Amino acid sequence: MDSFDSQSLNALDDEEMSRLVSLVVEEFGPALARSQFNDVMLALFEHIAGLETIPATTARQYINCLWSMYQRTVQANHAS
DSSP states (O other), X not given: OTTSOTTSTXXXXXXXXXXXXXXXXXXXXXXXXXHHHHHHHHHHHTTSTTXXXXXXXXXXXXXXXXXXXXXXXXXXXXXX
């Protein structure tokens, strides 16, 4: 992801973000509303070393990107 500093302690790479999205789909399903998704992601961040203290603006950036990935994943799974 170009918008995040890849050298940052709390940087997530594309594979890690994809795993997070897969985890959310598996554990919480494909029908989360945006607010529910945000809550789930923030709770997950609390349990990931380096992400538990990220600034709110960075968390929002990640959540926005993860939400897009979640929607694409759900649509792809629905189309199959």
